[in-house]
């Protein structure tokens with residue numbers, strides 16, 4: 001193992017690292033995009049586990065506690081029939097610790113503790129540091145254990161040594177590092193117990209022969225304090241552009257996007273067919289439970305975002321209609337957070353990534369079979385989002401893309417989402433409610449985008 005530039009206190013000396021790091025991290029964590037508890041001050045950070053990954057790099061799982069408010073779900077109560085919320089949110093941190101020089105890029109610096117065993121050291125986000133990122137890949141190339149951490153890999157896929165790392169600086173729910181344009185490592189930030197769907201689903205789909213989803217190549221997990229997935233390495237799709245970028249480009253140039261939208265509908269249906277093969281499908285009983293969960297989500301969101309309140313009574317009717325309507329295709333495993341940013345176009349093909357589902361939902365809930373209409377609705381909402389990025393907004397552009405997407409979907413799935421009006425309305429409403437909460441919490445400047453949909457869905461019903 002390479003040596004660091006300056007001597008560090010070994011982990012044995014870090015009997016109470018939070019004495020050094022507690023106040024720094026309490027300031028730094030809420031500023032990170034992936035931090036889920038932005039609307040609730042962090043009152044305490046509890047160390048759940050600490051492992052020295054290599055000299056100068058500490059792996060931490062910390063629990064963020066918020067005064068008086070139960071944690072988990074980003075403040076949204078768990079819907080009926082799902083696993084109860086964990087007591088607080090757990091985050092994964094990889095911290096670099098060195099005396100001098102300060103790390104580059106400078107934005108990686110978290111601070112210099114004033115007291116405790118790390119007083120005077122520079123503490124930084126190790127994922128932004130190329131050297132630490134390289135060492136992390138080395139650990140994945142050589143499966144094994146470090147304390148409670150397990151590094152595992154698909155033996156069939158060789159990972160070359162020495163791939164140069166580059167951190168993605170996209171606004172993300174997690175943190176990703178690209179290695180030599182060959183692989184991409186997603187390091188989950190908010191950790192929930194169990195196998196992360198972003199490992200579970202692509203792995204199962206790869207076994208199914210589905211080529212629309214990059215297959216996991218290596219992964220990192222922990223065994224303590226509870227078993228959980230911490231990161232996944234997968235092939236990097238070179239020269240790929242995400243659907244959001246492509247849609248905005250088409251809107252700016254006035255190019256037609258319906259052919260791409262049609263193919264995207266086909267790709268979505270292909271992934272759904274593979275998911276229905278790879279995972280158990282459900283009965284319509286789950287649909288009734290879904291309707292109840294949607295109503296609860298609406299109420300929780302309205303509690304948090306006052307702008308929703310004038311619409312709640314009318315929005316509820318969309319969910320009530322779901323319970324009695326034609327349930328449509330069987331409930332099945334779905335993507336759960338499908339939007340234009342989750343699809344990549346490489347060559348002339350669409351690929352689907354990020355099967356984590358909506359980050360604020362508990363993992364157990366994200367695994368429950370649901371109508372595939374959930375994903376269709378997510379993508380339809382995304383065309384609306386894109387069309388609203390320009391002024392004057394382009395409802396006709398969104399309408400044509402939505403039509404083309406549904407037609408493409410129908411051509412592969414064998415059923416047409418446009419003919420499931422009540423289902424589509426309920427799922428679009430649920431998605432817009434989620435987006436209102438998401439934007440209020442993460443990007444208040446964007447709140448008007450889903451609020452416009454809320455108004456449309458409440459007043460015109462679709």
Ligand SMILES: Nc1ncnc2c1ncn2[C@@H]1O[C@H](COP(=O)(O)OP(=O)(O)O)[C@@H](O)[C@H]1O
Pocket residue numbers: 168170171172173174175176184186214234235236237238240242341342344353354356
């Ligand atoms: N296999 C891949 N090939 C190329 N780029 C990828 C790949 N997976 C992810 N990306 C890029 O990384 C970004 C973030 O990935 P994503 O899985 O959506 O992370 P998050 O959950 O943090 O939002 C994507 O928008 C995409 O630009």
Ligand SMILES: O=P(O)(O)O[C@H]1O[C@H](CO)[C@@H](O[C@H]2O[C@H](CO)[C@@H](O)[C@H](O)[C@H]2O)[C@H](O)[C@H]1O
Pocket residue numbers: 171172173174244337339340341342354358359378381382383385386435438
């Ligand atoms: O970070 P994730 O990609 O897992 O998803 C979260 O962030 C998305 C924004 O980056 C958010 O998507 C919303 O904004 C998109 C435009 O930026 C738009 O295309 C989507 O339709 C809209 O839902 C997503 O909801 C959230 O889970």
